Amino acid sequence: MTLQTANKSTQPASEVLLGKSLPELTEWVQQQGQPAYRGKQLYQWLYQKGARSLTEISVFPKRWREELADYPLGRSTINYRSIAADETRKYLLRLADGAIVETVGIPTAKRLTVCVSSQVGCPMACDFCATGKGEFVRNLQTHEIVDQVLTVQEDFQQRVSNVVFMGMGEPLMNLSPTVAAVKSLNQDVGIGQRSLTVSTVGIPGKIVELAQHKLQIVFAVSLHAPNQQLRQQLIPSAKHYPLDTILADCREYVRVTGRRVTFEYILLSGVNDLPEHALELANLLRGFQTHVNLIPYNPISEVDYQRPDRYRIEEFERILQEHKIAVSVRYSRGLSADAACGQLRASRI
Numbered sequence: 186m187t188l189q190t191a192n193k194s195t196q197p198a199s200e201v202l203l204g205k206s207l208p209e210l211t212e213w214v215q216q217q218g219q220p221a222y223r224g225k226q227l228y229q230w231l232y233q234k235g236a237r238s239l240t241e242i243s244v245f246p247k248r249w250r251e252e253l254a255d256y257p258l259g260r261s262t263i264n265y266r267s268i269a270a271d272e273t274r275k276y277l278l279r280l281a282d283g284a285i286v287e288t289v290g291i292p293t294a295k296r297l298t299v300c301v302s303s304q305v306g307c308p309m310a311c312d313f314c315a316t317g318k319g320e321f322v323r324n325l326q327t328h329e330i331v332d333q334v335l336t337v338q339e340d341f342q343q344r345v346s347n348v349v350f351m352g353m354g355e356p357l358m359n360l361s362p363t364v365a366a367v368k369s370l371n372q373d374v375g376i377g378q379r380s381l382t383v384s385t386v387g388i389p390g391k392i393v394e395l396a397q398h399k400l401q402i403v404f405a406v407s408l409h410a411p412n413q414q415l416r417q418q419l420i421p422s423a424k425h426y427p428l429d430t431i432l433a434d435c436r437e438y439v440r441v442t443g444r445r446v447t448f449e450y451i452l453l454s455g456v457n458d459l460p461e462h463a464l465e466l467a468n469l470l471r472g473f474q475t476h477v478n479l480i481p482y483n484p485i486s487e488v489d490y491q492r493p494d495r496y497r498i499e500e501f502e503r504i505l506q507e508h509k510i511a512v513s514v515r516y517s518r519g520l521s522a523d524a525a526c527g528q529l530r531a532s533r534i
């Protein structure tokens with residue numbers, strides 16, 4: 186695992202305004218010699234009106250706006266957008282340093298969900314995931330995560346109801362900005378914590394560390410295999426984090442936060458989708474306060490895994506149900522635009 190690479194590539198937090206709380210923005214306007222109430226105005230323009238430049242903020246004095254015309258707010262630009270047959274939109278966003286990151290907007294009848302990235306690329310190299318086949322570039326900063334949500338909100342002209350940290354990257358390798366982004370999305374953008382999902386493949390020590398923040402988010406762990414041997418085959422980093430330790434840490438997470446843990450399980454035909462795997466998974470999770478999401482594999486070009494047929498998927502689901510495990514099958518959206526789970530990479534520009 187490339188923990189060192191990730192640390193080395195962490196960017197210093199730059200002085201941008203997005204991601205700052207109301208008290209922080211108030212302090213900033215005061216440092217600029219403005220009255221405190223301008224902090225509230227700035228806050229509303231940043232998070233509610235989606236301002237991209239201080240010159241847009243018409244309630245500010247003209248002279249001050251002109252002085253601050255080039256001050257960075259922390260917004261990205263849309264470099265490319267594609268729309269899938271099911272209306273899912275995939276974006277490639279260009280960040281201040283030129284890095285490109287992917288974000289997906291997923292509309293349904295009642296919701297608009299954004300799938301955000303937490304890193305540019307990903308160091309985890311899971312065998313079935315396109316992001317891991319590319320290069321890991323760097324961690325995202327808090328404002329670069331919040332910006333993704335505001336960008337999708339603006340593009341759809343609709344309020345975002347849910348955010349899942351299931352785009353590029355491993356959120357728990359970028360824990361502080363991830364937690365700060367969760368808090369900003371909740372307090373500043375106004376999305377309920379229970380409508381925010383953080384998904385991880387598991388980083389030693391970090392599940393317990395996340396628990397200490399006592400967030401009320403949905404916490405999902407990408408399990409993908411019912412035993413250590415198979416998991417290690419699919420997820421190279423699993424070597425450093427045995428399955429029984431992950432499960433012990435998840436139990437601790439449930440104890441500290443009072444929230445259940447969701448397990449994600451990708452279904453790969455003939456690899457981890459057999460009835461004996463379902464049975465083994467049911468035994469592994471017995472007595473655990475959990476929900477299992479089965480994700481039928483979305484094809485990527487580098488490997489020749491197959492998605493199981495419907496019968497196999499339903500049988501796997503049925504076996505878990507028989508063992509009293511709450512389970513859903515999640516067909517990813519956005520397949521036709523390569524915007525589905527595991528298909529994100531920054532190469533299609």
Ligand code: SAH
Pocket residue numbers: 313314315350351352353354355356384385386406407449450451480481482483484485526527528
């Ligand atoms: N690094 C985090 C979040 C990103 S992946 C994690 O691993 O959880 C979000 C989900 O998509 C994970 O459960 C991941 O395993 C799944 N996924 C990856 N590649 C996939 C593919 N080709 N088809 C379906 N799901 C995939």
